[in-house]
Amino acid sequence: MIGCYDFCGHYDWTFDWLERAGGPGLVREYWEQAINQDSQRHARDLIQREGFAGMAKYWGHTLVEESPELGFAITEGKDVFRIDMHDCPSKGFLIRNDLASYQDYCDHCMGWIGPMMREAGFAIDHEHNHQGQCWWEIRPAGSPVEPSATGGLAGRHDVRLRPSWQAPGTALDRYRQAVDPDDKQG
Amino acid sequence: MSTPAKSALPYLDTKPQGSADFYYAVNATFRFLLRRLGEAEWRRYLEELGRGYYAPVNTAWAQGGLPAVARYWRDFFAAEPGAVVEVSECPDRVELEVRECPAIKHLRAGGREIVPQYCQHCYFCGAARAEAAGLTFRLEGGNGRCRHTYATPAAGLAPQDLAQIKEAGV
Numbered sequence A: 001m002i003g004c005y006d007f008c009g010h011y012d013w014t015f016d017w018l019e020r021a022g023g024p025g026l027v028r029e030y031w032e033q034a035i036n037q038d039s040q041r042h043a044r045d046l047i048q049r050e051g052f053a054g055m056a057k058y059w060g061h062t063l064v065e066e067s068p069e070l071g072f073a074i075t076e077g078k079d080v081f082r083i084d085m086h087d088c089p090s091k092g093f094l095i096r097n098d099l100a101s102y103q104d105y106c107d108h109c110m111g112w113i114g115p116m117m118r119e120a121g122f123a124i125d126h127e128h129n130h131q132g133q134c135w136w137e138i139r140p141a142g143s144p145v146e147p148s149a150t151g152g153l154a155g156r157h158d159v160r161l162r163p164s165w166q167a168p169g170t171a172l173d174r175y176r177q178a179v180d181p182d183d184k185q186g
Numbered sequence B: 001m002s003t004p005a006k007s008a009l010p011y012l013d014t015k016p017q018g019s020a021d022f023y024y025a026v027n028a029t030f031r032f033l034l035r036r037l038g039e040a041e042w043r044r045y046l047e048e049l050g051r052g053y054y055a056p057v058n059t060a061w062a063q064g065g066l067p068a069v070a071r072y073w074r075d076f077f078a079a080e081p082g083a084v085v086e087v088s089e090c091p092d093r094v095e096l097e098v099r100e101c102p103a104i105k106h107l108r109a110g111g112r113e114i115v116p117q118y119c120q121h122c123y124f125c126g127a128a129r130a131e132a133a134g135l136t137f138r139l140e141g142g143n144g145r146c147r148h149t150y151a152t153p154a155a156g157l158a159p160q161d162l163a164q165i166k167e168a169g170v
Helices: A007-022 A024-039 A041-050 A052-066 A089-096 A107-120 B022-036 B039-051 B055-078 B102-109 B120-132
Strands: A072-077 A080-085 A122-128 A134-140 A173-178 B084-090 B093-100 B136-142 B145-151
Touching: A007 A024, A007 A089, A007 B022, A007 B039, A024 A041, A024 A107, A024 B022, A041 A052, A041 A107, A052 A072, A052 A080, A107 A122, A107 A134, A107 A173, B022 B039, B022 B102, B039 B055, B039 B120, B055 B084, B055 B093, B055 B120, B055 B145, B120 B136, B120 B145
Parallel strands: none
Antiparallel strands: A072 A080, A080 A134, A122 A134, A122 A173, B084 B093, B093 B145, B136 B145
C-alpha cells in the first residue's frame, strides 16, 4: 500500500517519474489536473466561492494539520492574503530524509496553486529558498500593488527576517504576479 | 522526531501519523495516470515505485526476511490514520488482515470518486517490492477489507488471480 505518512516522499518521486515518462509538460499537466482539479478540489471550490475568506479557511485548516508545530504565519490585509512558511512540513520531510528525486520539489506548490488562483481571479507574488521557507502574497489579478517590503505586511512573522532566508549557498526562486510554475524569474 | 528511533520505516516524519487528505492525492494520481497514459503505464509506474522509491525497505526485507516484513507493516499501519490491520507471522509467510483500509475509508468519507482499480495498486507495487526482496506477494479482497500475503518461494503460493481483487468504489 502507498501510504499518507511518507506522502511527500513518493509525491517527489512521482514528479521525477512523470518528467522521465513525458517531459516537463506532463508534470505541469499532473499538477494542474490531478492536484488542482481533483485532489484539492475542496480548496479550489472554496476559494472560487469565497475568495480571501476561502483561503483563510483552507490554509487555516491544512497548515495546522500538516504543521502542528505552527511553522507558518498567515496575515490577512486589505486585498491581500499572505503566508510566511518558516518550516515547511512537506519540504522539511524531504530534507530530513535526504530525498530529492525531482529537480525542484518546491515548484509543485505553484504548479497547482497558480492555476487555482488564476481560475479564481487572483495572482501571486512568491519566493522560496529551497530550505523549507517561502512567502506568498495573493492579490486580485491585475492589482497594481507591489509585493510588500520585508516586515511591511507580516511584521515579525516575515520569513525574510530570518538569518537563514538567504544563507550562503541558498538560491531564491521568485515569482511576480504569477499563476504558472513557468512564470519563475529565477 | 516523535516516531520511535527503532522504527522499520525508512523515512520518518515529526508527526506520529500522516495527513489522511493525502489519500485524495494518491487517488487523483492514479486517475491521472490511467486517463492520460493508460493502464499499462500505470502498472509500470507502480512497479517502478515499488523497486525504486521503496528500495531501502526491499533491502531490509531481503536481509531480515519475514520478521522484517512483519515489523515494517506494523510500523507502517501505525502511521496511517484510521487503519485497522492485524499482522501475523507464520514460518513461510506474513499475512496482513486489513479490516479497515485507511485510504478507502477516508476517500469514502470525503465523497471522492475512487478509481475502480485502486486496490490493484497494492498488488502491482507490492509484488514488485516482494520480488526485489526474494519473496512472493498475493492479494485477495479489496474495497476496504483485504488480505495481503508475503511469502517465501518455498510456500508455493498459487499465481495471483487479478479477479480476486475487488473493484473499489462507494
